Amino acid sequence: MMYPGTGDTIVARATPRGASALSIIRLSGAKALEIAAGVFEGHDLLKQSTHTAHVGLVRGDQGAIDQIVATLFLAPNSATGEDIVEFSCHGGDVATDTIIELLTSKGARHAEPGEYTLRSFLNGKIDLAQAEGIAELIHARSERAGRISLAHLRGRYSDELSEIRSKLIELVSLIELELDFSEEDVAFADRSRLVALLDEAETRIQVLLNSYQYGKAVSEGIRVVIVGRPNAGKSTLLNAIVGYDRVIVNEKPGTTRDEVESEVEFEGVRFQFVDTAGLRETDDAVEAEGVRRSYQSLAGADLVVELVDLTDGDGGDTRLAAMITLEHPDLPVLRIGNKVDLIDSNDERTDDLDMTIAAVEIGQDETALNRLMKQIAVRTVGSDTVGEEHQVVTSSRQQSHLRAASDATARAKAQLSSGASGDMLSSDIRQIIEEIGAITGEITNEDILDQIFSKFCIGK
Template structure:
């Protein structure tokens, strides 16, 4: 653990509010805060203690009445000496206190610098550090749970243990290289194979979780498609419970995409209403239809909505074939349930040969069933509810994939009896990916890229 030069920043959101908190961390942080504070001598106070007083200008005039909390190294977020100053949320007061802190020797912190110091001082690994930013940005129950699981260690602690075991084997394999002419074997191949299989068994569920994790973090891009007058805009309005889109009996009313968000069971869905799929009647509608097709290509989930009253079996069969050919996950939703008979419904279900979610968008009927189907289609319930680790970060996914590929090559090499130098090469690649994942191997450029995305003060 080491202490760097003192840094200071606003730790709460900018803007006028009742309270603001400014954070100072680093060597001499307590001395700096003490020089602008009038109250108890902060340099003699214990860790995790709070003290009331005033912050003053160099001429002795009062800037604000504050509550100062002292955290002594290593029992702080950064593992450095930290002081947090709670003041009134005036922008003027905040700037005056920051000015005084910099006058006394602190510098303004860069984005994410407090968390970066916590990482450098071993408070947590790089996966956990990135989870701090995800936790701050979480806007749903699912994203909050995923970030919190990562912050508490998630999969990184388990991978660090397995990585250390792999390091021990690599050391033995590389030792064999020093005795190449004597044909000795220090690394027991069966045990090495079992370790690599154990690591891959941990990796595969994580890799499989990425599509779910990405949806949790960024929201599920859900596009509503169908023929003109199927009720797409009516459905969007019904789900959002507001008149977001213009509804008309005139085919082709929706010319451009309309987007909004809906939270279902703690998952954020980004709903996109689109132009009806048909042969365009003018250039503007053609552009709208092209945008619909682009949104379908980019979507995580497609709601194909059809008019249960006016869709013929042949039309439905053709439409389902087209939506299947896109390769996208989809829900088949039949609208205007209130206008069709039981026999008509059964006929369409027979033609579809797959489940249909029946609703009446205009009457807001059976929308709960649709929401349940949407939530189930994303398949996040088990991971989110049990607190299982879910991969939400593309950087993590890249290194997990690299590790798995390298181990697969090493296992294949064992099968054909490769020499120790070839085996060691694949094992080193696996170790590098695992090390870069958790931050045991880092570069300045990597840290700059990761922590620059954090907010200032965190």
């Protein structure tokens, strides 16, 4: 285990470094109160009750360091389940660092990343999925990702999974009981109820599995690569989407050579837009390198926007789209005709396109921009009806356990319909139970814990 002594009293700042009005230091462990009381002047912290706050001075060996507020959360009524003392001191790193050093000299140890959360888990304050929720929340960079993590934190889908799991445990014990009475040929476990329960498990597991793609998009952001022939208006479009002149636009074809990335948030989801060099055969070495990178950037894309210049003689040329499909068969492509302002509205070339726009106008036209972003969101995030109230799986660890649970469910159903022996059936059901347990932490091993808690930052 990477965490030294869970019996130690640990200390860390709970707020980020840098300038701020206040900064919070958190001590947790059996000696938290004693260590805090030893440096605190004004009240005897050893005599105060839980959930109380006290103003006083922190005094080091060289004299008073800062006036602070000490807040007590005594075991078991604290976030970690241990005694916690929080010092709210004046912001800035000097006072904070000095106080932390003082506390470590009095017997506390610097906390490892995620160690507070680990203790919460070990003391039964939260389950594993909730712990992962906290890790995600720390890393959540968009508003919606934050809300989904909050849902984890409140244990939404842990509850749902635990419920399935306990019903399965009940049934598997009945089946195993039957095995004990095998000579008598009795059936304690109602087979039709078992079928219904497996169906239910399958449905719920499937819903969670389906949410993974969405959850991943929301937590990691979505990469949209804009490609097209030179002068199609790619850079103009990127500027319009991000709302300022990020990239140089020019009527000369071959303007963009480097890949340019820019981020925007739409309905709580982060999108990274990538502008690329126009795709064409070229003798210019720099431009050729740009073209090579354009092709390369397709590999990491979640969606390709292929921009077609409608004023081009062969604006409807489908060769580029065909090439992308050939190289990246699973990559969704949105074909957008640009410069619609310059062409006749019933122009036939718009037929095989998903939509048409005027990139020059989109920057000023919020409705048009929203219509475009909506299309992009539907093609990547999926239906926009997936709200944060839904259960969303965001960790690949959970996804792999869900997959295994789903496979075991399918096997159990096959066993049931073929009338296979009870012990085969029970071993499949046991596996479902185990996989679900691995998600919520009802069954764990140290590797899982290390993996999860190592994603935290110090102070959590």
